[in-house]
Amino acid sequence: MKVIKIDKKDWADGLAKLSGGYRLFGPVKDKEFHNFKELDNGELPDFDFSNTKLSAKSMVFPQAEAMFKYSLDENEADHHIMKEAEKDYSPRAAIGIRPCDAAAFLLVKKNFDTPEYKDPYWINAYEASVFVGLACNNPCSTCFCTSAGCGPFHEDGLDVLLADAGDYFLAKVITDKGEKLLQAAGWNTEADAGEDQIETLKKEAEAKITASVNTDGLKDKITTELYDAPFWEDVAFACLNCGTCTYVCPTCWCFDIQDETHGTSGIRMKTWDSCMYPLFTLHGSGHNPRGTKVHRVRQRFMHKLKYYVDKYGDGIQCVGCGRCIRLCPVNIDIRKVCELMNSYEPADAACQVA
Amino acid sequence: MQNPYLPYPVRIDEIITETEDKNLKTFKFVFLNPEDEKKFAYKSGQFGELSVTGKGEIPIGIASSPTEKGFVKFTVNKVGLVSSFLHTMKVGDIMGIRGPLGNWYPWETMEGKNVVIIGGGFAFTTLRSSIIYMLDPANRSKFKDIHVIYGARSPGMLLYRDELAEWEKRDDINMHITVDGTDDPDWKYNVGFVPTITEQKAPSSDGETYAIICGPPIMIKFTQPVLDNLGYSHDQIIMSLENRMKCGIGMCGRCNIGKEFVCKDGPVFTLAELNNTPKEY
Incomplete structure (x- = not known):
């Protein structure tokens, strides 16, 4: 070339x-x-x-x-x-x-x-x-x-x-x-x-470049088992649901649609949205299928590292820019979460029967 | 490039208050441009985004049947910003509809089979569409026995009461209407919760019967074991989900259950499919 x-x-x-x-x-x-x-x-x-x-x-x-x-x-x-x-x-x-x-x-x-x-x-x-x-x-x-x-x-x-x-x-x-x-x-x-x-x-x-992630095991994990993995509580513990990770991310694409009226004229807008916010999924009835921050943190990582992987068969929904790691106010690190997911074996988490 | 966000303009042609609490109204819409009606060709089980200009959009199941021409109908519960405003609108007002969106009940798969429709509360809208569709003279012979189990809190909370009464009179559909309770001495149908009536009235499955269930989570939770006992396999139990939606076309990211989007890959799923996804609905 x-x-x-x-x-x-x-x-x-x-x-x-x-x-x-x-x-x-x-x-x-x-x-x-x-x-x-x-x-x-x-x-x-x-x-x-x-x-x-x-x-x-x-x-x-x-x-x-x-x-x-x-x-x-x-x-x-x-x-x-x-x-x-x-x-x-x-x-x-x-x-x-x-x-x-x-x-x-x-x-x-x-x-x-x-x-x-x-x-x-x-x-x-x-x-x-x-x-x-x-x-x-x-x-x-x-x-x-x-x-x-x-x-x-x-x-x-x-x-x-x-x-x-x-x-x-x-x-x-x-x-x-x-x-x-x-x-x-x-x-x-x-x-x-x-x-x-x-x-x-x-x-x-x-x-x-010294940092890396292993992603080879993700596609073979069972979605519901990963979803029920015990580590999500820990991963989400410090999360503030501030949404910074989703706003700085080059691959986060979620959006909202809103009407904004001034007087008698207005526009229908498409705006960035974030899976970190409770309102993102709140039903009119008050029910919220992702009602806790654990649900929302899990959604972000499961989307990038499992749902996307399964849906497109083309690797993870992440390019490794590291912005979410640098800018997270509580130091949640996608590399660590990816490792937890990639190496997760449900049997390891099961209680030992005496 | 077709813009999937652009609603077809419609005019409100008729508004019917359905329930005694006045929280449910059926809106009949006519397309301003007749050719848009053809573009809106739909199947029972699909939904549309009702676009109230200046307020926003709401995803609502299509209550009319593809066999009904010249209009589309949606029954809307008064809940949030858009639906509450819609309830204040009047005949002649202009708004928009996008769609049809999502998948539909598996009509091709159900041909030649018995169909049991189980509905509760106001989740009977796409089920009305389905019944009208199946009872159409062109379609009735495609299905074997049709049972309908439909319950509401009280007689005045049942949707489409005139049509229910008409269907009761027919011999090609088995109606099992029920209410949780009533003090009306003239009530001539069932009294009892939907799961109980299902246990009493629904046919057992010989592998030739599909059940379509729509209703509040509590109804679904207690009806499923009944269907299990009646021998329904989980790929013969069909459900329609709801989640908060915006785009309706699988892009905006909020309505997913696992990798499936309720708006685009659903809203219709078999229980077998749902068993493999996170329960985020």
Whole structure:
């Protein structure tokens, strides 16, 4: 595959050219963290980060977005009838998305793009996007991507993979969409032995990842046995049900639909939601099938590490970015929970008969 | 790309207050665009999302039958924000419906078999749809004996009372209506809880009989052992579940029981299927 060398002195000029044809998104400094957002005119992405605090999922799946608009004014034609909200699906480009966040979109796509139903909001935004990934030369201590089907130089879900090589970037062309973007930026100098350079950096980065999970046993576990495992009380004990893990996660896709009315007009919105909240599953009758925090914590891990595994046969619903580990206020660690689940044998938990 | 979140606009054509406590109303809707009725082709057991503009959506079982044309009917219990507002709406008001959603009772599998319908309280809506469907002249010969065991707290809490009385008169359906109790001296049907009446009236299964049960959890809990005793295997006991829903198409993530979504993989499950999932309903 072709590798382009981008001198860092040509970087800003290239992005300026791109901004004519693409809405640019990238990591920028946000107080003491970095976050992924749409870049202002002339604003450059800041690559001095390990990973953004929130994942990049909002680029395709905004925290809140209008689906429909309506009028309650009976003097208006079409009152009370839902009409499509205006949308901008012009080309957009992620500049410097981490490979884990880009790979996460492929997992989430299975939920929103199904044979029976297609979520047009997610799909249109995804298809309008070009993903220029920034490989991780220095992964964090909480990264376990290499055992979660991903990696610091992982290419699935990316159109271009950028690797920082000091004075220049190496840009590996992965798709035609990526090639087109590089041409639009005017970056067209092929690197000498580019693939070899990238391979060296990749090996160095992968060697720095020490955390891992074992997932080989998950698919053969019996769902109801895992569900009834005795460790859930312990896992959930300190949980505050704050929902941070679900909001920062690149693969959490759950959402709510709400109508918001001002005067006689309003919008029907799709917003992020979280399985950590009691209201997520509360029936109108007052009954709640996931009424305790143990139910809710178990749902999060069972979804990612068992239900998804069984439903799609394509590994776990996690890319190993480690955000939920870093940001959990009570130090719940998905790697430990995964190990408990992966190694669980019901017989071990049964009471000994004297 | 078809937008699965966009409701078909409908007009409320008729509102019937069903029960003496006035908490259950049946809404008859007519599609504003006649071609939408064709797109809404459904089977008994499916549900729709009723969209009350400015309030939100609620998942409700379809009470009309596919054999009834020109309208769709939903019977709604007054419970939360959307259903309470819907109860204040009037004939002629405009709202929306999405669907049909979910799976249906296994009509193909049940052909040539006996069918026992067991319902309690207001969970009789898709069962009404099913009875109308089976009694349709085009369909009745597809099924052998049909039994219906339907109970409510009191005579005034039974849904569709006129239709129940008509079905009582027919000889091609065995009706077993019951109430938990009544002080009406003219009450001519059963008195007793649904599990008890099931024990007395339901045919035993010779492997040729399917039971469809919808009702409150307490009714289901005590009816299941009765069916076990009558010899029903768990793949011949059909249930319809409810959970909080938003999208109705298996995406928003809240109504799952294990890896199955009640909205898309259900709401109809066999007891055999439910035995293998977490009981989060």
